[in-house]
Amino acid sequence: MLTKLGWKFLMLSRALWMRTLAFAILAVVTALMAIALKGFIPESISGLIGAEAVDKILSILASSMLAVTTFSLSVMVSAHSAAANNLTPRATRLLLEDSTTQNALATFVGSFVYSLVGIIALSTGLYGDQGRVILFLVTIAVVVLIVGTILLWINHLARLGRVSEIADRVESAASAAIKRRGEHPWLDGQRLDDLTDIPQNSHPIYPDNTGYVQHIDMQALNHWATEHEAQVYIVCLPGKFVHPHQALMYISRPEREETTSTLVKAITIGDTRSFDQDPRFGLLVMAEIASRALSPGINDPGTAIEVLGRGVRLISQWQVTPEDVSNIEVPYSAVYVPRIELEELFVDFFSPIARDGAGLIEVQIRLQKALAALASNGDDFAKFARAQSHRALALAKHELPLADDIAILEALVLDKPTRD
Numbered sequence: 027m028l029t030k031l032g033w034k035f036l037m038l039s040r041a042l043w044m045r046t047l048a049f050a051i052l053a054v055v056t057a058l059m060a061i062a063l064k065g066f067i068p069e070s071i072s073g074l075i076g077a078e079a080v081d082k083i084l085s086i087l088a089s090s091m092l093a094v095t096t097f098s099l100s101v102m103v104s105a106h107s108a109a110a111n112n113l114t115p116r117a118t119r120l121l122l123e124d125s126t127t128q129n130a131l132a133t134f135v136g137s138f139v140y141s142l143v144g145i146i147a148l149s150t151g152l153y154g155d156q157g158r159v160i161l162f163l164v165t166i167a168v169v170v171l172i173v174g175t176i177l178l179w180i181n182h183l184a185r186l187g188r189v190s191e192i193a194d195r196v197e198s199a200a201s202a203a204i205k206r207r208g209e210h211p212w213l214d215g216q217r218l219d220d221l222t223d224i225p226q227n228s229h230p231i232y233p234d235n236t237g238y239v240q241h242i243d244m245q246a247l248n249h250w251a252t253e254h255e256a257q258v259y260i261v262c263l264p265g266k267f268v269h270p271h272q273a274l275m276y277i278s279r280p281e282r283e284e285t286t287s288t289l290v291k292a293i294t295i296g297d298t299r300s301f302d303q304d305p306r307f308g309l310l311v312m313a314e315i316a317s318r319a320l321s322p323g324i325n326d327p328g329t330a331i332e333v334l335g336r337g338v339r340l341i342s343q344w345q346v347t348p349e350d351v352s353n354i355e356v357p358y359s360a361v362y363v364p365r366i367e368l369e370e371l372f373v374d375f376f377s378p379i380a381r382d383g384a385g386l387i388e389v390q391i392r393l394q395k396a397l398a399a400l401a402s403n404g405d406d407f408a409k410f411a412r413a414q415s416h417r418a419l420a421l422a423k424h425e426l427p428l429a430d431d432i433a434i435l436e437a438l439v440l441d442k443p444t445r446d
Contacts, residue, residue, distance in 0.1 A: 030243035030294060040123040042131065049136030057143035060160035061152050080162040081148060088141035095134040102127060105187030112324065113192055114314040120195040130179040137172055189329055193315060197336045199301040200308020201343060207305045207366060208345035213244050215361035224259045229280060230273035231289050239266045239293060240300040244358045246292040251360035254279060260363045265304035268295060305366060309375040312337060320382040327389050330379060334396045337375045344368055346406045372410040380418035385425035387434065393418050394438035401440055415440040
């Protein structure tokens with residue numbers, strides 16, 4: 027599990043401006059490096075390479091890269107707007123973290139900055155003939171990099187903002203979170219099967235602000251608990267909405283002001299949910315895509331049917347925690363954490379689709395088949411799939427006008443009920 031500092035660095039590395047800033051700094055260093063290295067170029071070859079042309083090349087790059095960057099930003103904004111309007115605003119964050127888009131924008135901005143610095147340095151005469159040779163060679167390499175980036179960017183633009191592309195990103199983020207939680211069911215802490223297992227004399231710790239739990243620094247909590255010979259009982263997992271009157275955790279020792287400050291800082295609370303430690307969020311966003319597709323304004327049941335297939339893939343990856351966990355390593359033994367229940371994944375994903383697609387027989391048929399597929403994964407899956415199957419049938423009975431359609435669903439429902 028990442029510490030809070032490591033998680034902050036991870037979020038920072040995904041920011042669009044961060045990669046662009048890094049490329050811009052690299053561009054400045056590269057442009058000025060020719061001044062420092064010009065002494066290594068023999069004067070005899072300084073006039074043989076055509077370095078005098080570097081002025082014109084840099085001028086062309088400076089003007090063209092500004093236009094390309096502006097165009098790319100407008101395309102990115104349009105794609106994000108389309109995703110927010112036609113799918114779900116929660117998915118636009120993944121588009122902002124798209125590495126291809128970030129690399130393209132960073133390359134264009136970096137090339138623009140490199141050209142400007144090179145033109146300014148040339149006008150001051152700092153390079154000399156030898157420095158011009160180095161600048162010319164580096165500029166040729168930059169041109170090759172720009173051409174390659176533009177080709178990749180053009181190929182990427184054909185998919186940017188499409189429903190399938192965004193659904194792929196949401197599925198990938200959700201899959202990573204589900205697999206991570208399956209490998210660390212209690213975030214590497216001790217298992218807390220029920221909140222009633224928390225000792226009666228434990229003291230609650232409340233947050234200072236209102237929002238969603240985004241990250242829990244298990245290392246910091248365990249360090250504090252070990253140092254004070256105490257236990258920490260987490261009651262709010264990532265994704266939980268909290269406020270100053272709802273306990274984040276309980277501790278097995280008297281509460282003090284410095285204790286509260288230390289423990290609260292170990293839990294990051296933000297305005298929105300995060301995909302990383304919150305497997306349920308990915309499934310909720312996937313269900314939102316299906317619900318938006320089923321809205322009267324869009325009326326695209328095909329997308330909802332496609333999303334149902336993705337949901338089967340995602341939930342099938344969930345690892346049911348065995349009863350015997352003696353062989354599971356517990357690095358943070360002083361911190362007790364509840365697990366995410368499989369039932370919650372079924373409810374998060376299937377309930378909205380069953381509600382919004384209740385009047386569409388094709389969606390209901392695929393939903394029943396999706397639940398049947400999940401039920402084959404074992405008794406734990408079958409139990410919750412059966413509950414969602416009957417709920418979907420009950421909703422469909424209120425919306426479907428034809429008795430024949432209802433009969434089709436009754437034939438597909440898990441543990442078929444007897445018709446009245």
